[in-house]
Amino acid sequence: EIVLTQSPGTLSLSPGDRATLSCRASENVNSKYLAWYQQKPGQAPRLLIYGASSRATGIPDRFSGSGSGTDFTLTISRLEPEDFAVYYCQQWGNSQWTFGQGTKVEI
Amino acid sequence: EVQLVESGGGLVQPGGSLRLSCGTSGFTFKDYWMSWVRQAPGQGLEWVANIKGDGGEKYYVDSVKGRFTVSRDNAKNSLSLQMNSLRVEDTAVYYCARDGSALYYWGQGIPVTVSS
Numbered sequence: 246e247i248v249l250t251q252s253p254g255t256l257s258l259s260p261g262d263r264a265t266l267s268c269r270a271s272e273n274v275n276s277k278y279l280a281w282y283q284q285k286p287g288q289a290p291r292l293l294i295y296g297a298s299s300r301a302t303g304i305p306d307r308f309s310g311s312g313s314g315t316d317f318t319l320t321i322s323r324l325e326p327e328d329f330a331v332y333y334c335q336q337w338g339n340s341q342w343t344f345g346q347g348t349k350v351e352i
Numbered sequence: 353e354v355q356l357v358e359s360g361g362g363l364v365q366p367g368g369s370l371r372l373s374c375g376t377s378g379f380t381f382k383d384y385w386m387s388w389v390r391q392a393p394g395q396g397l398e399w400v401a402n403i404k405g406d407g408g409e410k411y412y413v414d415s416v417k418g419r420f421t422v423s424r425d426n427a428k429n430s431l432s433l434q435m436n437s438l439r440v441e442d443t444a445v446y447y448c449a450r451d452g453s454a455l456y457y458w459g460q461g462i463p464v465t466v467s468s
Contacts, residue, residue, distance in 0.1 A: 289460055290389075290447075290458055
């Protein structure tokens with residue numbers, strides 16, 4: 246199983262700040278199958294980024310993804326009030342999806 | 353518009369069984385892999401299982417192998433998860449999702465509680 250470790254666990258920021266979220270894999274990940282999700286309380290997760298760097302439909306361009314191999318990053322260039330949520334990275338490898346444990350972005 | 357709607361959740365005793373369903377619309381169901389993902393109370397996301405469009409390939413997380421079975425009915429655009437020998441630790445909200453290079457669309461989730 247490929248383990249994804251997200252850091253930090255919690256990010257305390259203000260609207261307008263830049264947020265940088267890290268996702269590190271225990272072994273090389275196929276970037277085609279690296280995704281990021283946003284989840285707000287009581288809601289289903291929402292796909293933000295797929296293929297490590299492609300924005301999903303309707304996702305604002307303040308969200309960007311980068312990285313390859315074992316190190317991936319989600320960047321939110323200027324936080325809006327609606328961006329405060331939990332973010333998960335995910336990968337497909339060894340015939341299973343695995344998720345990171347999540348990063349909470351809070352005010 | 354893509355829609356996924358889960359049903360069949362509820363309260364069940366340890367060792368019991370439950371069958372979840374996911375009705376879909378807005379896309380050609382048989383062309384897509386489909387996944388089940390769960391989230392225990394206050395915890396993160398855990399992928400459970402997925403199934404290829406024609407039903408010919410299925411994969412499971414180790415913790416449910418031999419207990420859960422994923423299936424699909426392409427004529428009814430429906431996905432199912434048969435859960436047997438349920439344990440307290442299977443308590444979670446269960447989501448169905450359209451699979452591909454990511455989980456593009458998600459249902460609203462259905463709670464499953466395993467408790468005596």
